[in-house]
């Protein structure tokens with residue numbers, strides 16, 4: 001048995017977008033408002049500074065500012081996971097210590113980026129982060145962006161430590177997800193990455209998910225989750241299919257994050273543009289964003305209107 005409470009990490013955790021002002025700097029007030037909006041949606045937690053959160057495009061100082069705003073606003077209500085992955089172990093350790101100091105509930109990290117690293121190097125990187133705080137640690141496995149293939153043996157070695165409580169898997173193989181779940185054992189969390197496969201991941205062993213598109217439709221992922229938990233598989237599948245149509249459309253814009261941020265802006269949460277090299281949404285596409293937002297909102301009211309048995 002682990003000494004950490006794993007329950008608080010199960011279910012739906014939003015990979016939160018970062019908030020910037022017009023000058024493009026971190027906007028803590030806007031981040032607080034967005035965090036508050038999410039707290040009202042009923043999700044379990046927020047993942048700050050990950051892929052969707054553009055942590056890799058921010059300075060260490062800016063990443064601290066984002067995390068501080070979110071923890072200050074909703075740290076008592078939601079589980080806050082701080083992504084501290086960086087190119088340099090030194091920066092990750094600094095961010096992890098900061099996350100602990102300000103009251104985040106866990107830290108998480110991708111393998112160090114840019115260099116093509118050996119498993120031993122990635123292990124050392126993660127271990128330094130793990131050893132730097134008393135917080136639980138969640139591995140972030142996203143080989144399509146980092147190029148690092150996490151082996152089952154390294155996973156098991158990490159998972160043997162009390163502090164290493166789980167892995168977030170953004171690779172698209174649900175078979176690998178199941179294998180990691182089996183290898184990690186009963187007290188090891190596996191969190192689904194690809195939002196398009198939430199139900200598939202959940203069905204094959206995931207304890208929940210962390211995702212970016214949850215941020216524009218948390219209610220729909222909560223719906224899939226509640227149907228799944230109640231054994232209403234056909235209904236769960238129906239909602240996953242709806243979500244997937246919406247994701248395909250989100251992915252048709254110049255950038256996914258730009259589209260999601262534009263949608264949030266339409267709802268009164270202005271988080272600014274994504275940072276380059278992630279592209280903003282050109283004015284000519286805004287009409288299409290508006291239509292998509294309307295579609296999402298109508299599905300949300302439909303999902304919330306359906307009476308559960």
Ligand SMILES: CC(=O)N[C@H](C=O)[C@@H](O)[C@H](O)[C@H](O)CO
Nearest residue numbers: 051170193194195196211212213
């Ligand atoms: C690279 C990336 O952003 N991955 C996210 C987390 O795994 C997902 O939530 C995707 O945004 C989502 O599945 C849409 O493809």
Ligand SMILES: CC(=O)C(=O)O
Nearest residue numbers: 015050051052210211
């Ligand atoms: C973790 C994740 O889904 C993201 O940061 O986008």
